[in-house]
Every structure is written in C-alpha cells, then in structure tokens.
Amino acid sequence: MTKHTISASISEGRLTDNKIHIWKSDTNYLKVDLDSLYKDILSPDERGRADRLRSENDQRRFIVSRGLLRKSLSNYLKAPPSEIEFSYNKYGKPSIRSEHNLENIKFNVSHSKNLVVYAITQNREVGIDLEYIRKVNKADKIVKRFFTEEEAKFYDSQPEDKKELAFFTLWTRKEAYSKARGMGIGLPGKKFDLNLIQRAQSNITKNNESDWSLIDIDIDPGYFAALATEGRDLEICHYNIDTSL
Ligand SMILES: CC(C)(COP(=O)(O)OP(=O)(O)OC[C@H]1O[C@@H](n2cnc3c(N)ncnc32)[C@H](O)[C@@H]1OP(=O)(O)O)[C@@H](O)C(=O)NCCC(=O)NCCS
DSSP states (O other): OEEOOOOSSOOOOOOOTTEEEEEEEETTTOOOOHHHIIIIISOHHHHHHHHHOOSHHHHHHHHHHHHHHHHHHHHHHTSOGGGOOEEEOTTOOEEEOGGGOTTOEEEEEEEETTEEEEEEEESSOEEEEEEEOOOOTTHHHHHHHHSOHHHHHHHHHSOHHHHHHHHHHHHHHHHHHHHHTTOGGGSOGGGOOOSTTTTTTSSEEEETTTTEEEEEEOOOTTEEEEEEEESSSOEEEEEEOOSOO
C-alpha cells in the first residue's frame, strides 16, 4: 500500500487501471472560502440541496465535501470543477456524466463526523464507507436486523471487548459493497453474505463468484473504513487534502 501526503496543493494524480486513489480531508481543519465554493463551484441543484439543509454545520459539510469532490475530480477529468456534471441512479448514487468522462473515472464518497473520503477508480465500480468508531446503541438488534445469520453468529461469538471492532468491520464492508453496487438501501444487508465472517480479520477478501475485492482501509485513528471494488491486484494510494481552498 502506497501512502502519499499532498499538502501544498491538490496535485495531479495519475490513475491507472489497477490503482485506487483515496482522498481524505478533515473538513474542520480545512481553510475554505465557503462563499466561493457555493457560488463558483457548486451546481444549481447542489446549491438548492445545501439551502435545504437545516443546520449551518450540515450546510458547511455538504458544501465543502461537494466542492472538494469537484476539485479532486477536476484533476482526473482535466475540466474545471464547476463544469463537471453528475448524474444519479435511482438509488441516489452520483456518477460523472459519460460525455465528460472519456477515461471512465468512477468515484464514491463517504463522510463521518468531520472526515470525508473519496475513492476514485478507473474502469471499475467502487464503494467506500467510513464510520467514526463510537458506542452503537442496540448493536445486537442492528446485527439481527441487517446482518445474515452467519454474520450474526460471528458477531455473537466475539468477546465483549472485540464486539465493537467486529460490528464496524461487518458494517463498513457491507455498506461499501452496497454502495459499490450503487444500491444503498435497495440492497438490504440480509440479502448478501460476502463470506465476511471467515475473513473478517484479513486485509483483503475476495468474493470469488463475482470478483469483488473488499479492503479494510486505514484512514485515521478512531475511524473504520472499507472499500469494495471490482477486480483484484489493486494498488491503493492515499492522499490528504489539507490545503486551503
Ligand atoms: C445512501 C447511503 C448509501 C448513504 O450511506 P451513509 O453511510 O449514510 O453515508 P455515507 O457518508 O457513507 O455516503 C454518502 C455518500 O454516498 C453517495 N451515495 C448516495 N447514494 C448512494 C447509493 N445509492 N450508492 C452509493 N453511493 C451513494 C453520495 O455521494 C453521498 O454523499 P453526498 O450526500 O455528499 O452526495 C445509505 O443511506 C444506504 O442506503 N446504505 C445502505 C443501507 C444498508 O442496507 N445498510 C446495511 C448495512 S449492513
């Protein structure tokens, strides 16, 4: 796994077929010109979405996260951030409109607390899920409701001090896979079991049937993250967005 830190600027990333670029930012520490992101970069529908958010905090988070996404993607698409056009599938997954996307760049976004992560790939579907590790109320009920029987057995078999880890491992992997498939809640957790149990502690798991890779990603202490993508033999490159925007 290669790690890069880009502190001076959002520099150009060379994305090849087997690479996955993970961009991370702590939106609390980023110096941003919120007005300029809102007015100059976001599309009218994104501005509308920001306006509909009730809390100032949520508005800021959405504007920064969408603005950063556009800025990151503009490096790959060689297009100004404001000119990138997204389309959404029926479950809400955004993707780059194909007429702007000759290189077939794909991406997925996840945020938790003040962190946002973007996974960017070429020619392969991708989903990412990031969760701030916290005490989950009624974790046992959630496990019963969303996880398969086998996964629930695995969770139940863990000693108390390992349950939190088991919960977030399973949760982020399932979310990442649902998101890669673009279905979100359209693909209920009970409907698929990616052999998560046997391999829950391994770094990379593969579902032989459909050639998906599930990868736990080290994003930040205190967070758990997983990535799901098509194919194998992947190289993951990490980038920090910690510059002023
Ligand atoms: C829509 C959904 C994918 C968002 O997940 P979340 O954990 O609340 O939020 P995240 O921060 O990880 O992801 C949000 C981002 O995912 C993207 N997204 C939205 N809908 C998506 C979908 N159907 N598929 C993939 N990505 C989607 C968007 O970019 C969004 O960011 P934005 O709001 O800034 O545009 C989620 O609500 C969902 O449906 N999850 C699956 C539910 C489920 O069955 N879980 C069981 C797991 S065991």
